Amino acid sequence: ETGVTQSPTHLIKTRGQQVTLRCSSQSGHNTVSWYQQALGQGPQFIFQYYREEENGRGNFPPRFSGLQFPNYSSELNVNALELDDSALYLCASSPSPHNEQFFGPGTRLTVL
Amino acid sequence: GIQVEQSPPDLILQEGANSTLRCNFSDSVNNLQWFHQNPWGQLINLFYIPSGTKQNGRLSATTVATERYSLLYISSSQTTDSGVYFCAAYNQAGTALIFGKGTTLSVSS
Numbered sequence: 001e002t003g004v005t006q007s008p009t010h011l012i013k014t015r016g017q018q019v020t021l022r023c024s025s026q027s028g029h030n031t032v033s034w035y036q037q038a039l040g041q042g043p044q045f046i047f048q049y050y051r052e053e054e055n056g057r058g059n060f061p062p063r064f065s066g067l068q069f070p071n072y073s074s075e076l077n078v079n080a081l082e083l084d085d086s087a088l089y090l091c092a093s094s095p096s097p098h099n100e101q102f103f104g105p106g107t108r109l110t111v112l
Numbered sequence: 113g114i115q116v117e118q119s120p121p122d123l124i125l126q127e128g129a130n131s132t133l134r135c136n137f138s139d140s141v142n143n144l145q146w147f148h149q150n151p152w153g154q155l156i157n158l159f160y161i162p163s164g165t166k167q168n169g170r171l172s173a174t175t176v177a178t179e180r181y182s183l184l185y186i187s188s189s190q191t192t193d194s195g196v197y198f199c200a201a202y203n204q205a206g207t208a209l210i211f212g213k214g215t216t217l218s219v220s221s
Contacts, residue, residue, distance in 0.1 A: 033207070033208070035209075037153075041213065042211030042212055042214055043198075043200075043209075045203075045208035045209065056203075090153075090155065092209075098142065098143065098202065099143075100143070100157070100160040101209060103154065103157075105153065106154065108153070
């Protein structure tokens with residue numbers, strides 16, 4: 001059974017650019033959630049996707065957007081990057097929206 | 113929304129010692145998870161424990177939902193136990209995990 005995978009592992013962008021992060025969910029899981037973890041903090045919920053629809057959103061601006069595909073993989077898009085967007089971005093999948101979540105290894109984004 | 117508080121923020125142990133990490137939450141929860149974050153940032157699932165007690169090797173966890181707290185016990189600690197331990201509980205909608213600030217554990221030989 002393949003676990004949650006994320007790509008890329010590291011990314012460097014400049015302020016104002018756009019970025020797309022990718023996540024493949026664990027086999028049998030239809031729900032994907034995205035989190036942002038700043039240095040020294042706990043992860044903060046961005047949004048959740050369930051069966052290709054957004055199923056909940058945290059306190060993040062609209063320039064953070066996402067997609068879920070029919071195979072339940074997901075993308076996180078961030079437009080107009082700001083320096084404060086530098087963080088570890090974590091993706092988690094679960095068998096359903098209210099179930100145990102399993103995390104991928106993360107993508108470390110640096111915005112210069 | 114739900115608040116999750118962890119204590120202590122930092123813990124320093126000698127190898128072989130036992131420890132207890134605490135997680136308090138402000139409202140009733142339907143899901144509570146404990147994680148260990150390794151130095152590369154990966155969150156490793158330790159326990160999914162909305163209530164009751166579970167054990168896995170040297171680790172065990174107890175959640176008392178009616179009193180709104182959970183405890184993680186680490187016995188005979190090893191240097192590989194070092195890292196940050198997080199507890200997280202679902203928000204009211206059951207969509208987002210709300211994380212505490214973590215306990216940073218350092219185990220020295």
